Amino acid sequence: MQLSDTLILALLQGVTEFFPISSSGHLVLIQHMLGLKDVPILYDLILHLGTTVAVILVYYRSIGEILRDFLRWMIKGKVERKETYESGNVKLLLYILISVAVTGIMGTLFKDMLSSFFYRPRFALLFLAVTGVILLMTVFIKGGEKDIKTVSVPFPLIIGAAQAFAILPGISRSGATIATGLFLGTQRAFAALFSFLLAIPSVFGASLFEFITIHDHAGMGMNHGILITAFMVSLIAGFFSLKLLIRFVMGGKIYLFSFYCFAVSIAGAFILQ
Structure with a gap:
């Protein structure tokens, strides 16, 4: 991979991982345009590490509170545990884990079918239009009133299924999960919070699992400077993209990204003819 290719893919990952325009769909299209058939799994892992750190930096207070309450929950008695659970943060962590489990199970069950859509730009364009819809x-949707204290078990199950649907190239993970949360009547801030905290174990965890299990060492010889550059670019781009998207969600303007999805889908169809 050339340095220019590295920068393009890292910037693309940082922006599209959080903007509801599908990072996987754009990567399929850009790889096709650049003539890159396979991106080393190590490089992909580094990109996702960058965007994962971006989420942690944006939500570090919430993450700290969740970990604090979870530790308190672990060491307290039965009655106190119930009170800590009902305060919200422990329940939030549990629901995130439930969603991760649902996504993992569905992804495993339908792995062969889902993999058939990758590296096929026309399918990415089709699903990008679906994201637009x-x-x-x-x-x-004006925004509901539900938050972690008022949602029940079906919520993480449905969100997990929506995230599994987003494995398809062109379906935005953030778009699918945030929109689903809004459709279920949650507050905008909670829909965004749950979606992005869910990304930490789901997105980075999936990349790490793939790196460990596939034993692809093609990227081990990559220049360390290129890997560090890719990490920093994806982190910085991801940080500012995430901050901007939160503003769109809170303002009820996430639908504006649909026009971009439609435009890329239509333009891409003409280019690939």
């Missing part, structure tokens, strides 16, 4: 539908 999902986002456009949020224009009719």
Whole structure:
């Protein structure tokens, strides 16, 4: 990989991982345009590490409170545990783990079918248009009142299924999970919080698992400077993209990204003819 390719892919990962425009769909398209058939798994892991750190930096207070309450919950008695659980943060962690489990199970069950759509740009364009439809539908939602204290078990199950659907190239993970949360009547801030905290174990965890299990050492010889550059670019781009997207979600403007999805889908169809 050339340095220019590295920078393009890292910037693309940082922006599209959080903007609801599908990072996987854009990577399929850009790899096709650059003539890159396979990106080393180590490089992919580094990119996802960068965006994972971006989430941690944006939500470090919430993450710290969750870990603090979880530790308190672990050492307290039965009655105190119930009170700590009902305060919200322990329940939030549990629901995130449930969603991760649902995504993992569905991803494993439908792995062969889902993998057939990768490296096929036309499918990425089709699913990108589907993402556009999902986002456009949020224009009719004013925002609900539910938060972690009022949602029940079906919530993480449905969000986990929505995230599994986003394994398809062109379906945005953030778009699918945030929109689903809004459709279920949650507050905008909670829909965003749950979606992005869910990304930490789901996105980075999936990349790490793939790196460990596939035993692909193609990227082990990559220049360390290139890997560090890719990490920093994806982190910085991801940080600012995430901060900006939160503003869009809070303002009820996430539907605006649908027009971009439609435009890329249509333009890409003409380019690939």
